Amino acid sequence: MRRSPWATLAVLALAQFIVVLDVxxxxxxxxxxQSDLRFTTDNLQWVISGYTLLFGGFLLLGGRAADLLGPRRVFIGGLALFGLTSLLGGLATSPGLLIGARAVQGLGGALxxxxxxxxxxxxxxxxRARNIAMGVWGGLAGLGGTLGVVAGGLLVDSLSWRWVFFVNVPIVIALIVAIPTFVRDIRHDKQENRSFxxxxxxxxxxxVLAVVFGVVRAEASGWGSAEVVGFLAGGxxxxxxxxAVEARTAAPLVPLRLFRARSLSVSSAALALNGAAFLSMFFLxxxxxxxxxxxxxxEAGMHFLPMGVAAIVGAALATQLVHRVGTRTLQIAGTVLSAAGLLLLSRAGATGGYATELLPGLVLFGLGIIGIGVPAQIAAVADVAHHEAGAASGVVTAFNQVGGALGLAIVTTLSITHTTNAIAQGVGQQQALVEGFHRGLLVAxxxxxxxxxxSLATPQLRPDAEQVAEAAVAA
Incomplete structure (x- = not known):
């Protein structure tokens, strides 16, 4: 049976769309x-972190499973798990059930x-065909991130928060039904080492979960408490x-030799910090x-929309500029824009105008994060062997997700601590919330x-068109 590659692309891109949408x-x-399920403020961030931690933590395992079991089979399994946990998330009646559903949903996305x-x-x-396909894939994924905040706001206001999870279910069912018709089963040659x-x-x-939990508990228990020290040490x-396991196993998820390439180590750090700044800003x-x-x-979703538009514009500009100015120059510019945007946001008050106090910072930040992401993805594979480029790209993507979760834990803990201390000193609750918001954004x-x-240690490269297309998708 002959399948149109563009129909295959439509199925794949829609699946990636809902994965990014859910972020x-x-x-x-x-x-x-928080109000309906009575989340404490410090535990609320787990609704985001639970998803991103397991997504990032099992992303490389998902890639390995696709190699060994066949990508279509793993794709269907991941979709089914993603849809089932979306349903369970929407039905959750307690914080623990929702966090658990979100965590396993992240595992589904990682597959x-x-x-x-x-x-x-x-x-x-x-x-050319693959470059176009990558552009469509990346564009729809970016659109998912941008429309997610608006779609979420519309669903919450018109139905309830539960529908931000339920909306995935009919899409997943339709995709699973369409896969046998539009996605061919790819058979890999038998591999000698079948270790997962x-x-x-x-x-x-x-x-990483233990370290994040230790950081989150620091506000309630104190940094020197046995609970916090135990979790941090255990992590x-x-x-x-x-x-130790990665150094000894014959088929490691993360080949440690890759980190001998300075460009990969630098890119991993850059994307981890980028993820930390992004998730923290979005949450706060x-x-x-x-x-x-x-x-x-x-209204909140609509107020985020210019940032998403700026990120899409930034992606288009980055793919053009990286040819001319090189990866290091573009990444430095991205970090400056990102820091400037966060600094502007940290100065917002309780009653100031959106156009003057929030919009400039959101736009600058949206431009900046892509200015970091595209060159960092290109640099990540610059000094590794061609056959290990996929593994290197997976490593930096995982660092981005895990760094985001860890950064969010640090920022929210310090923000909540500042708010709590301000209230204890007699500051009104709304003003204390504003001060905690300022503190969190300053940490970001x-x-x-x-x-x-x-970024100063990033190599100065001028990549070809195909490298740029793949980097834009990953970013």
Whole structure:
């Protein structure tokens, strides 16, 4: 049976669309989720972190599973898991159930996303057709992130927060029905080593989870408490064990030799810091717009829209400019824009105008994060062997997700601590929330400034068109 490659692309791109959509669609629903399920402020960030941690932590395992079991089979399994946990998230009646559903939903995304990309690269040969397909894939993914905040606001205001999860279910069902018709089954040659390195994936993800949980509990228990020190120390032990396993296994998820390439190490750090700044900004501003300024969920989503548009424009500009100015120059410019945007946002008050206090910062930040992402993705594979480029790209993508979750934990903990201390000193609740918002965004700004230092070590490259297309998709 002959299948149109463009019909295949439509199925794959729609699946990636909902994976990216779920990163942003939930943000504007957070205040309603907090009120309905009685989340504490420090635990609310797990609705975001639970998803991103397991997505990032198991992304490389998903790619390995696609190689060994066949990408279509893993794609279907990941989609089914993603749809089922979306349904369970919408039906959740307690914080624990929702966080658990979001975490497993992230695992579903970690299975389907690399499998979809593997199918795409086999379906389209090197050259113009693949560049176009990558552009469509990346464009729809970017559109998912941009429309997510608006769609989330519309669903929350017109139905309820539960529909930001339920909306995935009919899409997933339609995709699973369409896959046998439009996506061919790709058979890989038999591989000598069929190890999944499940131990590596579990140890690495559990280590980061323990560190994040320790940071989150610091506000309630204190940094020197036995609980916090225990989780932080346990996380470090698990991460050391992860490195030991990766060094010994014959087919590691993260080949440690890749980090001998300075460009990969630098790019991993840059994308981890970029993820930390992005998730922190999104979480804080979503709460600020609704709890301080009194926006509805839809109004908050519309207020985020210019940032998404700026990111799409930034992607188009970055793919053109990186040819001319090189990766280092573009990445430095991106970090400066990102830091400037966060600094402007950190000065917003409780009653100031949106156009003067929030819009400039959101636009600058939207431009800046893509200015970091595109050159960092290109630099990541610059010094690694061609046959390991896929593994290197997976590593930096995982760093982006995991860095985002860890950064969000640090920022929210410091923000909540500042708010709590301000209230204890007699500051009114709304003003205390504003001060906590300012503190959190200043910490996020520090991440961006640190990224400026990291960017100085980025190699100066002028890539070809295909490298740019693939980097834009990853960013």
């Amino acid at each position: 942003t669609i939930v943000n504007v629903a957070l205040p309603d989720i 389907l996303s690399p499998a979809a990309l593997a199918i795409l690269t086999v379906t389209f040969a090197h050259g 390195d499940l131990a590596g994936a579990v140890l690495g993800t559990a280590g 470090v032990v698990l991460l050391v064990a992860f490195v 501003v979503a709460i600020y717009l609704q709890q301080v300024r009194g926006d509805s969920a839809l 700004t520090a991440f961006a400034i640190l990224n400026l230092v990291v």
